[in-house]
Amino acid sequence: GENVEQHPSTLSVQEGDSAVIKCTYSDSASNYFPWYKQELGKGPQLIIDIRSNVGEKKDQRIAVTLNKTAKHFSLHITETQPEDSAVYFCAASRGQGAQKLVFGQGTRLTINP
Amino acid sequence: EAGVVQSPRYKIIEKKQPVAFWCNPISGHNTLYWYLQNLGQGPELLIRYENEEAVDDSQLPKDRFSAERLKGVDSTLKIQPAELGDSAVYLCASSLDPLGSTQYFGPGTRLTVL
Numbered sequence: 001g002e003n004v005e006q007h008p009s010t011l012s013v014q015e016g017d018s019a020v021i022k023c024t025y026s027d028s029a030s031n032y033f034p035w036y037k038q039e040l041g042k043g044p045q046l047i048i049d050i051r052s053n054v055g056e057k058k059d060q061r062i063a064v065t066l067n068k069t070a071k072h073f074s075l076h077i078t079e080t081q082p083e084d085s086a087v088y089f090c091a092a093s094r095g096q097g098a099q100k101l102v103f104g105q106g107t108r109l110t111i112n113p
Numbered sequence: 114e115a116g117v118v119q120s121p122r123y124k125i126i127e128k129k130q131p132v133a134f135w136c137n138p139i140s141g142h143n144t145l146y147w148y149l150q151n152l153g154q155g156p157e158l159l160i161r162y163e164n165e166e167a168v169d170d171s172q173l174p175k176d177r178f179s180a181e182r183l184k185g186v187d188s189t190l191k192i193q194p195a196e197l198g199d200s201a202v203y204l205c206a207s208s209l210d211p212l213g214s215t216q217y218f219g220p221g222t223r224l225t226v227l
Contacts, residue, residue, distance in 0.1 A: 006155075034215075043117070043204055043218030044156065089155045099144075100169065101216065103155025 002027040004092050006104025014112050019080055021107045023090035024072040030092040033066060033073045034101070038087045047088075048075070077109075085111045115139070117219030119205050125225045131193035134222045138186070138207030145182060146216060147190050148204040156204055156218075162188065195226045 003026040013019045025033075031052035036044035050057045050064045050073065057064050061080075066073040077084055087108050091101040118137040126132050138145050143164050148156035159178065161169040164185035173180065177196070182188040192199055202221040208214045 004155075036218075041220065043206070043220050045218065046215050049215075091155070099161065099212075100158060101156075103157070106153065106155050 002030060002092055002094070002102040004090060004102050004104040006090050006107060008107060009105065010108045010110070012110045012112060013080055015080055015082060017080055019077045019084070019109055019111075021075045021088055021090070021109070022072060023074070023092075023104050024070075025092040025102075026071070027092070027094060028068075028071065029094050032093040033064070034091050034093075035062075035064060035075050036089045036091065036103075038089065038106075040086075044089055080111045082111050082113060085109060117205055117207055117217055119203075119219040119222055121222055122220065123223050123225075125227065126195055128197055128226050129194040131191065132195050132224060133189055133191045134203050134205075134224075136188045136190070136205030136219060138188075138205070139217055142207035142209055142217075143185070144208045144210060144214075145188050146206040146208075147180060147188070148206065148218075150202040150204055150221065152201070159190070192224075195224075197226050200224055200226045 006023045034049035037047045038044040048062050048064050050066050061078045063076040087106045089106050090104040093101050120135050145162040147159040150156045160173045160180050162182045165182050180190045202223050204221045206216040206218045208216045
């Protein structure tokens with residue numbers, strides 16, 4: 001089955017700097033890659049996703065890139081703000097949609113003022 | 114629009130006791146998921162429902178876990194008997210349909226087994 005590895009497990013950056021989180025996956029048939037943000041005491045919330053027919057997607061300060069050949073994808077957050085502090089999870093799924101998401105282990109991002 | 118509702122938010126029980134978690138998905142969402150999230154880990158799928166049918170329960174430990182979604186709306190996940198290793202957060206999510214649609218998560222139920 002699918003296996004998703006996420007790095008780093010913790011990341012601390014200065015406010016205003018950029019943060020990058022990377023994930024690799026094992027199943028070459030996976031074609032849907034969402035990123036979730038989880039704040040303390042809350043469930044994960046989708047922040048951006050990408051499908052395998054696209055190499056990059058951007059939404060304001062957040063971007064995701066996908067390299068299907070290397071089987072890895074990354075989350076980029078620019079101009080980080082204190083409210084970006086949270087745990088971020090990548091995930092991968094086969095098929096047309098998000099039926100069976102396999103999540104990475106998570107990255108705890110801390111934005112230092 | 115109301116999000117996914119879960120109750121209780123917290124539950125503390127003794128080992129070998131039964132426990133049940135309830136989830137009400139977003140109105141109109143046909144697909145419902147139960148996930149297990151251990152401390153410091155990502156969520157792991159336990160079971161997925163399409164309306165009232167469990168279409169993927171391959172990860173559900175059926176010796177002690179059971180789930181139901183009788184009318185295709187809200188759902189209950191039960192553990193009987195609970196073990197110490199069951200301490201975790203149990204997340205419910207829903208999506209409009211399984212194909213290409215976002216999963217929306219509830220806040221979860223934090224279970225502590227003593």
